[in-house]
Amino acid sequence: MISAQLPILQVLLPLLAAPLCAILRGRALPHALSVGTVLLSLLVTVGLLIRVESTGTISYAIGGWPPPIGIEYRVDQLSVIVLLIIQGVAAAVLVGGGASIVREIEATRAPLFYALFLLNLTGLTGMVLTGDLFNLFVFLEISSLSTYVLVALGTDRRALLAAYQYLVIGTVGATFYVIGVGLLYMMTGTLNMADLADRVAGVEESTTIRTAFAFMIIGIGVKLGMMPVHFWLPNAYARAPSVVSAFLAATSTKVAVYIMLRVVFEIFGVPMFLATHLSEIIIGLGILAMVVASVTAIFQDDVKRLLAYSSLAQIGYILFAFGLATEPGVTASVLHLFNHGLMKGALFLALAAVALRAGRTRRTDLDGLGQAMPLTMLGFTLAGLSLIGVPGTVGFISKWYLLEAAFDRDGFIIAAIILGSSLLAILYVWPLVERAYFRKRDPALPPVEEAPLPMLIGIWLLVGANLLFGVWPDLATGLAERSALLLLGGAR
Amino acid sequence: MDFPGLFNYWVVMVLMMIGLYIVISDRNLVKKIVGLNIFQVSVFVFYITMGKVDGGTAPIIGEGIEVYSNPLPHVLILTAIVVGIATTALALALLVRIQDEFGSVDEDAIQKLESRQ
Known part of the structure; x- marks a missing residue:
């Protein structure tokens, strides 16, 4: 029974633990709660891995609304390998990072720090799982907003500038992505990735689709630190709290690459990738x-x-x-x-x-x-x-x-x-x-x-x-x- | 389509470019956020225009309502507006901290302060 609900549990666990962390006081309780949450999430990921390996791609309809009307979560081999790295690193970083967090984050801010960390995890996990382009944007913003705050918590005052710089360029990137999604919706009338793949095939020669493609690639490129639009990344990584750097460096750009893979190969397809x-x-x-x-x-x-x-x-x-x-x-x-x-x-x-x-x-x-x-x-x-x-x-x-x-x-x-x-x-x-x-x-x-x-x-x-x-x-x-x-x- | 049909899209593009230009060129960090907002608003207008059907009304089941606008882009953009507000609030909070720490919200002044150290 519970194994059918694994995809949604993967997102819900950190999402529900985050506000709980925020209302707790002191350091020990939020730390214990978030470590427990990430370990449980890692177990869920292993569960998903086993299910995907035995039965193939899992499709989960949120709230019982079948796709493409409802939002679909899709788990296949690619999602699982990215989930493994996110959840594995999150667990290692939180288990190992306790002392570093004590040193770098003030006691009054500690519960909020853990809440933000878990929200960030929620966002990244959601981006990997969802099969819906707009839902992806929402998760992207959940993870981005929490990342900006986490970076700003760095001990150096220049962390604030790094966070600000990341916020401005990150928001421009995310908005570019939304423009791309809007153009795609104009041409196809759907937001579901699998559905889009079928419908783009008929209209792929149009300028609108090409423009959508360009906007989405640049938007995601900003997030993954592609070379000409990478300048936010060294500042953000160097000035964020040490534990946050470890988590971000291992996961956030990887999830952006994952989105790029999905968008390019699943929605637009290889012929268009080569033709453009x-x-x-x-x-x-x-x-x-x-x-x-x-x-x-x-x-x-x-x-x-x-x-x-x-x-x-x-x-x-x-x-x-x-x-x-x-x-x-x-x-x-x-x-x-x-x-x-x-x-x-x-x-x-x-x-x-x-x-x-x-x-x-x-x-x-x-x-x-x-x-x-x-x-x-x-x-x-x-x-x-x-x-x-x-x-x-x-x-x-x-x-x-x-x-x-x-x-x-x-x-x-x-x-x-x-x-x-x-x-x-x-x-x-x-x-x-x-x-x-x-x-x-x-x-x-x-x-x-x-x-x-x-x-x-x-x-x-x-x-x-x-x-x-x-x-x-x-x-x-x-x-x-x-x-x-x-x-x-x-x-x- | 004739000219008025594309009017909204022209407005979207003009707003988008104005916003992006402010984000890139202005040295005042608060004004950058204003530019970012203009940029985001252009996308809101884009989505709202996209869902509008000529002569359509609100999508309500009722007598005499046959042509109605597509509500989905409008709902989507409500979410994006909320995200935009959260981003702006966070950016302004960051700027308050920057003003506290550096005594300025001007990029050049902050850079000068940093390079002197």
Whole structure:
């Protein structure tokens, strides 16, 4: 009985827990409630995974109104792999982040912080589940509005500016998306994605549909940090509270990529994607991001900002593979989306531990931490190796599939750029590791100790996932391959 | 369609461009929010126009009502208006905090303050 209601439970759990958190007082109760909620949500996701793997795509009609009149929630392999990363990282970050939240968020604001975190989770989850374009916009705004506030809660006063900048550009992006949805509705009279896919087929040559396509791509592009409209991202990630950075970096851009995949391949279809030359544009922007963002990352002093630029570069990989619009390409794109979430979640959470113990996250603050915080820095190093793409980690699996996708289209030059960009990753990751292990901490600074146990558990859950899916990639690659089949061979 | 038929869409485009231009060009952070609002309002007008059927009335079941406007875009845009209000409220709250912390809501003044440090 309950298993039929899993899709709606996935959204309702955090949505109902959020206001409860807001009315609780103190730190302990809201923390316990939200940790309980995310763990339960993760169980629901696993339930959905099992059901999708055994029975295929689930369609859930909200309130019993059948689609396309009512709002439909659709769960398939692609939704499940994105849900896994969102819920998994949310659980690891909340379980591990308690001490960091105590340090960075004032006691009076703590309950509201947890409420916002859960609302953000609701928004992201809803965006993944819904099969209705306008419902998606509502969830997008739920997650965006809570993100703006979460970013503004950062300890640095420049966090306010970062939040403001993100709010303005994010709202423009979301409004572009709504314009696109409106134009699509004008031509087809439906908002249901599956229904749209059928009806767009008849009118795809019209200017209105093309315009809708352009508006939606740019709107979503803003949200996912596509290269020319990415400038909000480094500020937001670098100045948000450490725990929030960890969660956002691992999830929010990934969900935007997911929306892009759905919109492009399910609604508009591959022929239109190729005919409008968007394929070449996206590949170009992806390659631009791989190179430019990686080089920028090398010169950053703040490690949080460095990782934010690295995120932009990794989104470049995802976009490039996505732009190929071939089966190996989309597989690599989905797989890297999942793997990158694991890497960045682990790296940012380890950095939250550094911020907690050493006070700041500049390069020099890492000096000698290899001795002072051995477990944290080992986790950081392993996740860093995964980012570079060393065998035995998820990064290697990603790179393997990305290269395969490039060779599939005879893209030898692109393959060379991917490898070159990995070398750039060594240039920005390795100096950090070197500082942690081969330098002495400035004796004038107060000594640091190992991160608290819950935090280590959180970090090592994510690092462990990096290693586990690195040596046993079947679950992730299987889901990614079937997602690509669904997207490319599905509706049309 | 003749000119009056597309009149609303012209207004939408003009408003949209005015709003977007203010968001991009104005250095005053409060005025940027005003621009953002104009931009969003243009989309509201767009949706409302889209649902209107020539000669149609409100979609109520009753005697003599045969042609009626499509209510769905109107309902959708109610949601978007609420979202817009929430965004504006949040932006203004952020600006109050920015004014407290930096003593200004002018982008140039804040940048000067930041670069001096």
